[in-house]
Structures are given as structure tokens and as C-alpha cells.
Amino acid sequence: MSQAAYSIDPFAEDASLIPAATPIWREAMFPLEWLALRASPVYWGFGVPHGDGEPVVVVPGFLASDVSLVELYWWLARIGYRPYFSNIGRNVDCPDHITGRLLETVRRARKETGQRVRLVGHSLGGMLSRNLALEHPDEVAMVITLGSPFRDAVRAHPVLISAAATLREHGGTGLAKNVRPACFSGHCMCTFVKNMLAPEDWEVPRYAVYSAATAWWSGRAASRRTRR
């Protein structure tokens, strides 16, 4: 068999993962957004409701680790919550396996506080949080997703889709040691994909935060579809 035949990805065609020309240049604004946060009264806990020691687990997005959520973690502590990092490591492994690691953190937080846990997940981290809440509703009080493409087909920039394909190519090794050929695709039969494509009845309150930046770029009015 030729080398080319070996390199064919049988899961490359995936109706649940659609390339989209999202404005990736917008990500260059990150440093300015971070500086604006530091200058905002919200950052110092003014003008927002405070917590009373409730546990909140923060979950990073695809390719990221808990380091990406340091600001959010310390802000939650400042406004009265008891934050926990997810302890899932770099978010590049099989989502079902990572959900198992996240569950360990959630159970520890619940044991230490005696309360059901609030999950705040960014991007893929929000999808992992929803997966955990659907499988273990008794452990979770609430899920808040931040820009998590959990609904129907994932429409993402080709850079992200290429990154997922690269992880599949290197599955079984390193940080992606549990990644299998169908991982990060709608072809996978795992619990995570089932819960994203066809979730059963929700028992846990969940809220979705999304960025309208894409809507500005494409000329579509996001605010017509939602309300504050």
C-alpha cells in the first residue's frame, strides 16, 4: 500500500465540524481586552454581586491549560467564591478522558465545600462542563459556557479544525495519548459526542455567553436572537 493511502484521514469528512471564515484577526485584541479588564471596576469586585464561598471550577479551552484562566480564578476568589482549577492538564486529549479528570476535581470541590459545584468553561472547556453535568447532575449546580460551540454542528476557523486533525494524527502519544482516529469528530461514538449532538433532558441550569464579534463581521445581528 502506498504512503499516500496511509495518510488518508477516514474522519476528515464530518458534517458536524464545518470550516467557517471567522475573523481570526480579532484575537489580536486580546492584550487590549486584558488591559481594559484591569482598568475596570468589575475586576476589583465593584458593581457585581458577590458569592458566599460557593465552589466554582474553571475549565480551559482547546489546546489551553489552567494557566489561561488565572485571571478568572483570582477574580472569582476576590468576589467571594471558592475557585478551583480544573487540573485536566493541557486540553488536547480525548474529551471523554478529560471529563473523567474534571470529575475528580469536581468531586474534590464538593467534598471540601459540601456544595454542588458551579462550572465555568471556556470554548471546549464549556463543552466538557456540559458533558459532565449531563452525566453527573448530582454533582453540578450550574454550567456557564463561554464561547462554547455545543450546538448542532461546530462551525470553527480552519486553524482549529487543522489542529484537531493534527492531534488525531499524533493520537496515542504524548499529551494526546488517549486520542483515537475518530476523536474531535462527529463520527466518534463516545459519551461526549452523544451529549453534544443529542443531549437528553437537562437537570442542571446552564447559561451560554457568546461573543458578538463574529456577528459584526458577518453583518448578522446576534442581538435579535438573544436578550440580556
Place this chain on the structure above:
Amino acid sequence: MVEWESCIEEDPALNDEVHSSHLGMVVHAGTYRVIARRLRMA
């Protein structure tokens, strides 16, 4: 990085819009304001 249509609940009451980049959502004052408000609803 991802289209907003993939990121919303069917029920509009469960959605909150912020004006940030995708990566910048985790360091955005508007996002933090929404999180603080939603966490009190648990």
C-alpha cells in the same frame, strides 16, 4: 474562532452577548459581569 450560532441555547433567556474576541472572553469585563450575575442564580 467559532461562529456564535454554535454557542447559544435555543431559549434566548439563557444567552448573554458580550463584545470580545474568542480568546479574550476570559479576560473581558463584560464576561465577568455576566458570570457574576449568573452565578447568583444557582
